[in-house]
Amino acid sequence: MSGDVGLFGPxxxxxxxxxxxxxxxxxxxxxYLQALHPRAVTAVAQNSRYRADPWGRLTRTSAYVGTVIWGTTAEAEAAALRVRRMHARMRAVDPRTGEPFRIDEPGLLRWVHVAEVESFLTTAVRAGVRLTPAEIDGYYTEQLKAAELMGLDPATVPATADEVSAYYDETLPSLALSRDGVETALFLTVPSVPENWGGRAFRLGLTLGPTRWAYFGVAATAMAMLPPWARRLYGGLGLPTTDLTADLSARGLRFLLSTVLATIPRSLQVTPIREAALARAAAAAVL
Structure with missing residues (x-):
């Protein structure tokens, strides 16, 4: 529908x-945060090919998030239905207890949702995006729509900053760094290079050269931006100045990205699905 601005709008x-x-x-x-939930990370490890196809998984996840944020209501609902149907068929086995479980358990879906939206919000704010407390709460409340798409009862999902903080406090006793968590975190920090990214010399250069070190810096910043309790679960990573240096790094990265993007054509700055959303919003405003 030409006037449908989707779940959120301008x-x-x-x-x-x-x-x-x-x-x-x-x-x-x-x-990194999601990997601290033993069941959640086991569900991914036992059902995903992320180690064999990390960039493909990243592309698919990014496409899903983009569709929920910028797509029409019908597009967002269709994308979520496909994911729910896929998850409904998947099972995993808890290596600690031997207990089989569904990967679409509400508790697991809620953890993934909260870790994702809190990470988006916290990273943006610490990188310099200015939001009032009311706008921060507004973001969490708006994201209840995304949680509902994944099959969660919105009444069970934290909808304000205070509720997110309380949720983390309640969930912390069940978090731990499991073997799957360690392997996932290591993979996130040093991901493999796709075989189709050029020849052996190119892959070797990416593995050992400036690009690898640049990515490692980004990964280190992401890890440093975790809540202190999460860093402690990873072994107490970070000095007392970690939060300050992480904020400076995130702000610098945001400035770098904005500078680089300002030099390239708009068609490369804005994804097609976002461009379509902006066009629908403009048409709706005219109407």
Whole structure:
């Protein structure tokens, strides 16, 4: 529908926030955070080919998030239905207890949702995006729509900053760094290079050269931006100045991204699905 601006729309905090390229860093932070939930990370490890196809999984996840944020209502609902149907067929086995479980358990879905939206928001704010407390709460409340798409009862999902903080406090006793968590975190920090990215010399250069070190710096920033309790679960990573240096790094990265993007054509700055959303919003405003 030409006038359908989707789940959120041009006046939403969500649209304002998700135009920020720095949210890519927030996505990486959320993966480090999600890996601290033993069942959640086991579900991924036993059902995903992320080690064999990490960039494909990243592309698919980014496409899903983009569709929920910028797509029409019908597009967002269709994308979520496909994911729910896929998850409904998947099972995993808890290596600690031997207990089989569904990967679409509400508790697991809620953890992934909260870790993701809190990481997006926290990363943006610490990188310099200015939001009032009311706007921060507004983002969490708006994201209840995304949680509902994944099959969660919105009444069970934290909808304000205080509720997110309380949720983390309640969940902390069940978090731990499991073997799957260690392997996932190591993979996030030193991911493999796709075989189709040129020849052996190119892959070797990417593995050992400046690009690898640049990515490692981004990964280190994402890890440093975790809450202190999460860093402690990873072994107490970071000095007392970690939060300050992480904020400076995130702000510098945001400035770098905005500078680089300003030099390239708009067609490369804005994804097609976001461009279509902006066009629908403009048409709706005229009507």
């Amino acid at each position: 006046g939403s905090v969500t649209w304002r926030l998700h135009q920020e390229p720095i949210l890519l860093l927030g996505g990486l932070r959320s993966l």
